[in-house]
Amino acid sequence: DGGITQSPKYLFRKEGQNVTLSCEQNLNHDAMYWYRQDPGQGLRLIYYSQIVNDFQKGDIAEGYSVSREKKESFPLTVTSAQKNPTAFYLCASSRGGISNYGYTFGSGTRLTVV
Amino acid sequence: AQSVTQLGSHVSVSEGALVLLRCNYSSSVPPYLFWYVQYPNQGLQLLLKYTTGATLVKGINGFEAEFKKSETSFHLTKPSAHMSDAAEYFCAVSANNAGNMLTFGGGTRLMVKP
Numbered sequence: 262d263g264g265i266t267q268s269p270k271y272l273f274r275k276e277g278q279n280v281t282l283s284c285e286q287n288l289n290h291d292a293m294y295w296y297r298q299d300p301g302q303g304l305r306l307i308y309y310s311q312i313v314n315d316f317q318k319g320d321i322a323e324g325y326s327v328s329r330e331k332k333e334s335f336p337l338t339v340t341s342a343q344k345n346p347t348a349f350y351l352c353a354s355s356r357g358g359i360s361n362y363g364y365t366f367g368s369g370t371r372l373t374v375v
Numbered sequence: 376a377q378s379v380t381q382l383g384s385h386v387s388v389s390e391g392a393l394v395l396l397r398c399n400y401s402s403s404v405p406p407y408l409f410w411y412v413q414y415p416n417q418g419l420q421l422l423l424k425y426t427t428g429a430t431l432v433k434g435i436n437g438f439e440a441e442f443k444k445s446e447t448s449f450h451l452t453k454p455s456a457h458m459s460d461a462a463e464y465f466c467a468v469s470a471n472n473a474g475n476m477l478t479f480g481g482g483t484r485l486m487v488k489p
Contacts, residue, residue: 267418292475301384303481304465311475351418355477360469361407361426364477366418 267367284352291357381480398466
């Protein structure tokens with residue numbers, strides 16, 4: 262079955278370390294997205310990519326970086342510049358150019374700074 | 376530009392009671408509207424969507440929503456709440472002039488009392 266896989270499900274980071282969250286989809290979707298979720302704050306867009314080798318900053322991109330070298334993959338790196346990285350991270354994908362399709366979400370990665 | 380407002384960040388109902396979660400949107404063009412559900416520590420799952428045609432949309436788990444253009448609303452209802460309905464619910468909107476980007480509401484946490 263097609264879907265989005267996020268790994269790992271739980272991740273622990275020491276202060277000052279960079280960590281990379283994986284997001285892979287086999288839905289042949291053109292667009293992919295990263296969201297951050299904190300209690301009581303809904304979904305906040307970090308980065309998105311509408312096509313391979315191109316991506317745009319979302320509302321809270323500072324302290325994060327992404328790459329989109331393959332259609333299937335959109336990894337998110339949380340850098341040491343992100344001052345408060347503890348959160349639940351969600352990856353999503355959608356078909357390109359069609360606004361009535363909606364998103365398919367992964368199951369999330371919970372990142373904790375220790 | 377488009378936006379979504381979910382009235383009530385927390386809603387509590389008794390098991391067997393009517394569930395009503397409110398969503399109002401703004402969009403300069405005819406919108407596409409979505410409801411997603413999120414269970415704890417999981418990703419978002421599509422409940423239902425309105426694109427065109429019938430304004431009363433039925434989704435999974437007995438939920439339905441009605442698109443009311445005159446009221447710019449897309450409220451989610453279920454006649455009889457079940458304990459398993461306890462989750463967070465997100466309303467989202469997209470439009471032809473926004474490509475495939477979704478704008479999400481802030482979410483409503485539904486609590487079901489026995």
